Amino acid sequence: MGVSSGPVLVLQMQRMGDLALTFPLLLWLRRCYPGRQLHVVAEERFFTPLLPVSPPAAYISWPxxxxxxxxxxxxxxxxxxxxREEAARLAGQLTADIKVxxxxxxxxxxxxxxxxxxxxxSxxxxNRHNRFHWADLNALDMIPFSATQNTHFAPPREPQGPEAKSVGLFVGASEPGKRPxxxxxxxxxRELLDRGLLPVLLGGPDDRPVAAEIRALFDHPALDLVGRLSLAELVSAGRSLSLLITPDTGPxxxxxxxxxxxxxxxxxNVNPWDTGPYQPGHLVLRSSASCAHGCWACSRDGGRCRxxxxxxxVAALAATILRGPAERLERLQMPGLTLYGTERTPEGLFGLRxxxxxxxxxxxxxxxxxxxxWRAFFLWRLSGAGQEPVRAAWEALCAAQPRLAANLGRALPDLGKRAARLAAGSAGGLGRPRSLLAGxxxxxxxxxxxxxxxxxxxDATDESASRCLGHLEALAAIL
Incomplete structure (x- = not known):
């Protein structure tokens, strides 16, 4: 059977932020599949306002x-x-050389x-120990490191003139627990105004009650554009801002x-390694509490991550960012908080420093x-990178935490035995209880x-069982 000359198709029927995180993949697909049409199925209410900033692609609505x-x-x-199940069903119905x-x-x-x-x-x-960004996970099955390494994103623009004092505050998020x-x-x-900066409240129509509460708590006049701008207008308004202070959200x-x-x-319950601002040169501020190192759902009371x-x-940090130079961030001390800068790794992937x-x-x-x-391990086992970084990472753990490393080594054989039992009796596809993970x-x-x-x-075929147990054997050899 020959190779199809047909187009490349991406199904991304999630929210605005997910669509924006698909843009790097669209860039790489155009480079890796030159001359082919690139189609994207997405929600029209999200892709229409993003068309001016999207990589070239033919967008198709879900209907x-x-x-x-x-x-x-x-x-x-x-x-x-x-x-979404309907996306998986559509992927199954279409004819393609490769499906991912x-x-x-x-x-x-x-x-x-x-x-x-x-x-x-998985x-x-x-996701506590995950060190791969969603935008990179979109691409790693198809895009070689040669493409990611040769992709250079422009640094964030430097504010000029009056806009150097304008700071956007995005007050909304998909869930109340994901925002201050x-x-x-x-x-x-109040703190931004005291430092001579000009705050601008931003958000969608659903965020108007939050904006009203903010105005009630602080009656000093501040520009409130919450619920007043379309997504396209929000993108345009961003060009007049020097900084956007925002929770982890689509905008x-x-x-x-x-x-x-x-x-x-x-x-x-967000993890900046999963969904932080993707391009290099941005900043992430996160609590240093142990439970805030990466979570899927909050399991503790009291909002420790706040x-x-x-x-x-936060206002002092914003003033430091805007009044530079950038080296001043290296000298900050913020007890209880961790400040990260986004960067690129040697593979051309997302990193946090x-x-x-x-x-x-x-x-x-x-x-x-x-x-x-685990970052080094999965790069080795899933993408064929070298095993020396895995060995070096394990040796660093042994040197810093010898008791922990010894306990981990003793626990590995039990994981191998339970994985072998699962391999002997797993069938029926995804959706079964995660018994191996739980124990x-x-x-x-x-x-x-x-x-x-x-x-x-x-369905635990001999091939998949061999592959999975091979990961354990490779790990045992490293240990």
């Missing part, structure tokens, strides 16, 4: 796709980045195509993509060492989760 507009042609590649992501087969079973898409599936309630409260924003408006990703410097207040995040400290005086002198903690280890010590859960979804996805 058009559902009515059969995509059928009757052969595709070179279909990439499904959506979790969730695909619903004629037998009614949902299968995930692609080792990295399976890795992303992160559900299991109205009292915080009211205090932040943050659009702002970063369009060159507006962002300070991401990372609170609630402790230390005060209006005064800790900033601040105390961070420069601090040795990596166990959580950070675990993240470094595994936290450090080993990245591999346990990946083995579990891999076996379930492939």
């Amino acid at each position: 058009e796709a559902a009515s059969g507009a995509l059928h009757g042609r052969d595709y070179r590649l279909v990439v499904n980045l959506s979790i 992501g969730p695909v619903l087969g004629p037998d009614g079973a949902l299968r995930v195509r692609g080792a990295w898409q399976l890795y992303r599936t 992160l559900v309630r299991n 409260d109205a009292a915080f924003y009211a205090g932040l408006v 943050m990703h659009v702002a970063a993509w369009t060159g507006l410097k962002t300070l991401n207040l990372s609170v609630g 402790q230390g995040l005060t209006p005064r400290r 800790r900033l601040g005086l105390a961070e420069a002198a601090r040795a990596p903690g166990a959580d950070e060492l675990a993240g470094m280890f 595994t010590p936290p450090f080993w859960r990245p591999l346990a989760g990946y083995i579990e979804v891999s076996l379930e996805n492939d």
Whole structure:
């Protein structure tokens, strides 16, 4: 069977932020599949205002796709980045040389195509040690490192003239727990004004009650554009701002993509490694509490990830960012908080670098060492990178945490035995209870989760069992 000359198709039927995080993949697909048409199925209410800033692609609305507009042609590649069942069903119905992501087969079973898409599936309630950004996970099954390494994003634009004092405050988020409260924003408006900066309240129509509460708590006149701008107008307004202070939300990703410097207040059940501002040169502020190192859902009361995040400290940080030079950020001390700068790794992937005086002198903690280890391990096993970084990461963990490393080594054989039992009896596709993950010590859960979804996805065939147990054997050899 020959290679199709048809187009490349991406299904991204999630929210605005997910669509913005698909833009790097669209760039890479155009480079890796030159001369082919690039089609994107997305929600029209999201893609229409983003067309001026999107990489070139032919966008198709979901109603058009559902009515059969995509059928009757052969595709070179279909990439499904959506979790919706109808997207998986559509991916299963289309004809393509290669399919990546969730695909619903004629037998009614949902299968995930692609080792990295399976890795992303394994992160559900299991993302504490993940060190791969969603935008990179969109691409790692198809895009070589040669393409990511040769991609250079322009740094955020430097403010000029009067706009150097204008600071956008995005007050909304998909869930209340993923943003600071109205009292915080009211205090932040006051602190910014005291420093000679000009705050502008931004948000969607659903955020108007929050804006009203902010105004009630602080009656000093501040420009309030919450609910008054379309998405396209919000993008245009961002060009007159020097900085956007924002929770992890869709407009943050659009702002970063369009060159507006962002300070991401990372609170609630989000992980900046998963969904922080993607392009290099942006900033993320996160609590140093152990439970804030990366979570899928909040399991503790009291909002620990908000402790230390005060209006005064955030306003002082904003003033430092705007009045530069950038080296001043390296000398900051912010007890209880961790400031990150976004950057690119040697593979051309997303990275976070800790900033601040105390961070420069601090040795990596166990959580950070675990993240470094699993990043190197999965790059080795899923993308064919070298194993020396894995060995070096394990040796660093042993040197810094010898007792922990010894305990981890003793726990690995039990994981191997339980994985072998699962391999002997797993069938039925994805959706079964995650028994292997539930009984595994936290450090080993990245591999346990990946083995579990891999076996379930492939009905524990001999080939998949051999592949999964091979990961364990390779790991044992490193240890």
